[in-house]
Amino acid sequence: MAMPKGPQAFPRTEYLRRLSAVKAEMKRQEIEVLIVTVSSNITYLSGYTARSGYVPQGLIVCLKDEEPCFIVRRCDAPSAKYEMFIDNSRIIGYPESLVGNREMDGFDAVSDFLRDNGLASTGVGLEMKFLPHRSIGKFKAKMPQATLVDFTDCVTWLRLIKSDLEIAIMKEAAAIADAGILRAKEVIRPGVREADAAAEIIATLVRGVNGKPGTDVSDFHLCASPLAATPHTRWSEDVLHQGSQVNFEFGAVRYGYVSALSRTFMIGKPSERLRRVHEGEVAGMEAALAVVRPGITCGDIATAFNSTIKKYGFEKETRCGYSIGIDWLEPTASIKESDRTVLQPNMTFHLLLNNWIDEDFGYALSETFRVTETGAEVFTTLPREIFVM
Amino acid sequence: MAMPKGPQAFPRTEYLRRLSAVKAEMKRQEIEVLIVTVSSNITYLSGYTARSGYVPQGLIVCLKDEEPCFIVRRCDAPSAKYEMFIDNSRIIGYPESLVGNREMDGFDAVSDFLRDNGLASTGVGLEMKFLPHRSIGKFKAKMPQATLVDFTDCVTWLRLIKSDLEIAIMKEAAAIADAGILRAKEVIRPGVREADAAAEIIATLVRGVNGKPGTDVSDFHLCASPLAATPHTRWSEDVLHQGSQVNFEFGAVRYGYVSALSRTFMIGKPSERLRRVHEGEVAGMEAALAVVRPGITCGDIATAFNSTIKKYGFEKETRCGYSIGIDWLEPTASIKESDRTVLQPNMTFHLLLNNWIDEDFGYALSETFRVTETGAEVFTTLPREIFVM
Structure with a gap:
């Protein structure tokens, strides 16, 4: 049985409006793809509230796509499908081998996803301010062709004015x-x-x-x-x-x-x-x-x-x-x-x-x-x- | 009225035992001073459990001192005095001007404390793994003479075996x-x-x-x-x-x-x-x-x-x-x-x-x-x- 969508806090139009504002700023800063890692910003752009953010996860906003994708630990994908407004096919679980692993983590799955989708050699927005030092190093090392831009303030400041x-x-x-x-x-x-x-x-x-x-x-x-x-x-x-x-x-x-x-x-x-x-x-x-x-x-x-x-x-x-x-x-x-x-x-x-x-x-x-x-x-x-x- | 000590979860000897183990590792790695920033590690070494860690704070462990010092937002100092086993004089509140400030934060107070106490040009341990990128940059910039060493795993791994x-x-x-x-x-x-x-x-x-x-x-x-x-x-x-x-x-x-x-x-x-x-x-x-x-x-x-x-x-x-x-x-x-x-x-x-x-x-x-x-x-x-x- 496919996971049903749960009751949504907001209609789809509300999320698309929020995403439009993010994309306008991405265009202004010449960013093709944005990796949202701050939990509250992920909630804002998708409705996801499950408490899985103690391991890496990323909501991927692409200029070319109406809906974002979500790269999340595989066991948390069902709750993302239940809670998020996006199509279930856009929720991608990463394998458990990336959890409790001293060398690799969920951000490897995120950067692999960008590379596999031809997004790793463009302008890439990243919420750097609260990201651990070594995670930024990982993105730099795994996407050497990307131009990384600190996008911490964009989604966070958009949240200031409520609908x-x-x-x-x-x-x-x-x-x-x-x-x-x-x-x-x-x-x-x-x-x-x-x-x-x-x-x-x-x-x-x-x-x-x-x-x-x-x-x-x-x-x-x-x-x-x-x-x-x-x-x-x-x-x-x-x-x-x-x-x-x-x-x-x-x-x-x-x-x-x-x-x-x-x-x-x-x-x-x-x-x-x-x-x-x-x-x-x-x-x-x-x-x-x-x-x-x-x-x-x-x-x-x-x-x-x-x-x-x-x-x-x-x-x-x-x-x-x-x-x-x-x-x-x-x-x-x-x-x-x-x-x-x-x-x-x-x-x-x-x-x-x-x-x-x-x-x-x-x-x-x-x-x-x-x-x-x-x-x-x-x-x-x-x-x-x-x-x- | 001075803030009384609250009921302590552990006797002083327990905290000193934990600190001895940390100091042994500091000596091994030629570190004079350690800045503990991970909340659970601060709890481990001091008994502090108040939820003030959403702004920067640091427990300072010096080889030369029996008890650590705690640099914390001033309004949280009373709870630190109540909960921590250390002498109240070793709990130092930093001013509110460092909160909600885009340029400076509590880690400025931490690095100033090290400099003012002649500890900024030695080996300095820092729990880097979970620290935001720009906080590490700040410590490097404000303590150019220090040799910064990533000490994330030390206290965290010591916690593995319980008393x-x-x-x-x-x-x-x-x-x-x-x-x-x-x-x-x-x-x-x-x-x-x-x-x-x-x-x-x-x-x-x-x-x-x-x-x-x-x-x-x-x-x-x-x-x-x-x-x-x-x-x-x-x-x-x-x-x-x-x-x-x-x-x-x-x-x-x-x-x-x-x-x-x-x-x-x-x-x-x-x-x-x-x-x-x-x-x-x-x-x-x-x-x-x-x-x-x-x-x-x-x-x-x-x-x-x-x-x-x-x-x-x-x-x-x-x-x-x-x-x-x-x-x-x-x-x-x-x-x-x-x-x-x-x-x-x-x-x-x-x-x-x-x-x-x-x-x-x-x-x-x-x-x-x-x-x-x-x-x-x-x-x-x-x-x-x-x-x-």
């Missing part, structure tokens, strides 16, 4: 993230182990809402006293108690797209300092969102936030956010004062105002939003408050 | 993985959405057992018909039904260490083909474990399995497993016929016999085990059966 279809999916994810915080309101209690609270909230993020489940587990952080000023721990083995502050930052996922959300919880009365910071942060959030409109820069958002909290007597060292989409953070636009990226409609950002002020004092407040024709549309429906238990 | 303390932690993780399969026995039913089943099992993996929670969420795969022959999808949005086969592969985590486990579930009567493959796979598992003892090779284990299933009339294309430990797969020894790694006591492997035979027919059976003085000790307590619902 309405992508926005709809990110809103589905945002509704799930909201449900996660609402579940936290039920389970954050003195005497509860952090892990037990995390288990309940993560389960909610997987079950989803409105008949739409989460399609993956994303990054999840439950940072409770004394770790309330750390951003990247998961949870500890401790039991929550009266006086515990709990900072959440997590994402919910639909078809690879993440909406992220952060909120601060307090078991017991918030300290005067926490209240003051909260007041400043909420004012900063409002000020930041108020300046958002097409034509201003990411830097302008950061300036609005930073100048607001300064009036409340504190600062924030880390940046105020970044472009968000497939697999959470997109390594393109940053919400920081020096970033000159000009906002356009349907850019989406994680406005991450979490503030790790002292080693033992931090605060969490973040929201995912899109730039509209006239302002900002925030995806969460939750209030901006310290959730006091 | 008794590591084995104890992996057994704690294995008990949690067992609980995950037992939870699956309760929730895999016709009419249940795959996502709802996944939510219950993942929550179990977080809650843990015996008072010991999971400390992270690891890879999780619920691959149900028609995806029962795919290894790396998460779960689909479908509802399970009479005739659904469900293949699980997931891991449970304690302090970064993963024990992995796979089992096959069937809603309704297994087909004759599935029964026959199951019989062969179980016989293969027994044959593989029966040959394990110090002195034989990884290849011998694979041969025992492959020759057994051949008698049952089928084969397996993918390798039969790999070394397992921190962050699941260790990129060192493979259980495949060509691998000549000689077994030694306390090596740990994921004997992964999952077999994706046809596009629409697969089977899951795997176990994590350690090599003992005389044989194999399997970590799971679960039977090797098709769980029929």
